[in-house]
Amino acid sequence: MRTLGEYIRLYFIIEAQYIKARMQYRADFIISSIGMFFTSLATLGVFWVILQSVPDVAGWSLMEMVFIYAFFMIAISPMQILFDHAWQLRFHVQEGTFLKYYFRPLNMMFYYMSEIFDLKGLIQLVMGIVLLIYASIQLQIDWTLLKIFLLLITLFSAALVQISIIVAASCAAFWVVESYPVLGLAWKLREFAPYPMSIFDGAFRFMFTFLIPIGFVAFYPSQLFLRPEEVSLLVYFSPIIGIGLFSLAYWIWTKGVNSYTGTGS
């Protein structure tokens, strides 16, 4: 068996080569990065337009919304950068090319996901960090060591929640031939994440908090830094929620992998 350290080392070796190879397609990298940049910018534009017509969104100001969105951008980056191969799972499963992932002495999720390292996600990550710093200066947030520690913990948990939702949804490919709607829905849901959960009514808020907890991708943890007095106790459970969800997603993945029979060859 391999140790975590060995896996990390191996990951760096594979990705270093992968990035070197991708850099040969410079136009591809530049165009997709510009696309990523403007997509993020457009969402910020929407906030700005909304807050031009109404003074606040459920009591949240523009700058607070920017903070939540910045948190969201950082939190979904690990999914974008490290787990992007989840999108191709249904093609590999359908065409039988998924078989090759069984033949190496490696954890299969590791081997599968290591095949793609999405460079444009780095743009998103950098934008998120810049925005977060900008918003916290504007909001005069006082960053103590404890707060920075909490930020890292909540970001880690939020990233796990987002990764788990996408991985679990992509696994539908193991049982359903036309599985795209499942992944598409999971992807769409993330668009609700950077909004204050209080704008959703009971049923949706319940769903986004307890069933598909995208509230934990951005809004709930951001409260910890924006309005600590209003924060719900649930936020302190976010590491457990993140790790629990990832375990669930991993379990679904393992079930799928074990039930896969491949195509004839």
Place this chain on the structure above:
Amino acid sequence: MSLIHIENLNKHFKVLNRREGLSGAFRDLFSGDYKTVEAVSGISFDIEAGEIVGYIGPNGAGKSTTIKMMTGILQPTSGVIEVNGLVPYYNRIRQAQTMGVVFGQRTQLWWDLPVIESFKILREIYKVDEKTFKQQMEMFNDLVGLKALHMQQVRTLSLGQRMLCDIAASFLHNPKVVFLDEPTIGLDISVKAKIRSLIKRLNTEHKTTIILTTHDLGDVEALCTRIIIIDKGKILYDGDIKKVNALFGAYRTLKVQIDNFNESTLQTLQEKIVNHFGVDKNLTVAQTEEFWTDITFDQALTPLSDVLNFVMKNFSVLDVRIVEISMENVVQKVYDGALG
């Protein structure tokens, strides 16, 4: 103890009985009407270290299913399967360390990377030490001139070059057993020969066991000492290749296109051939595709030139093709008791 031990192995799949039409599709959603397909039923064999075994059979015979069970992808429905003393399905990672697999035309190298980088990543994955790595790479270079391809991206290799690289890669970590599934499919004769000699050398170099599934009987003739023929999930023949060799080695099919062909032509041809060569010579005449008539015969009994001459003399022939006997024909002949 043998390297691979399989005893009374079964793999059954449950398949939904599908109904026709749109309403049928809707009813299928709630249907519990399954039928069981026996992909592999009750096979047993042992393979010793160092053997090259040809595992052959027509499409859908159960070859892939058996290989998938040996490599730990599929769990058997029942029966014993041990590779290297371990049950593959429960020890996938440990097994993978001692196995190599090449699956048809699907490369396992990194598509975007230069060949040498793929090998370097594999060295890390299998924890191959520096010295062994160097030795292996030297050997691959001696065998197929791998160095010339080192800096080429995998995606830019030709199919034959890629297959050579894939096969070499599957031997990098000195596996105990290598599964090669259709290694020569879609390749021209000269590349086929190269691949066959590579496989042969790699087998002798480290006494690596090789299990070869193929549709190309030439592969089997060139490489295997033992052959296992499987059809409909059951083993038809398991033994020395020499016995089977006579079967497909000597048989040829002469395909002819006859001018003004009609139903009576086939009958006339059949009668004339039997009259001329005799019933005991075992010539069969059949029409398998439009315009073409197939005459299959044993070269050991009737020389090809005789058959060709006879047909040309008696009929106006437009076109002629000579093909080696197909896998399906071999299996049919085994059914007919050719190996008695």
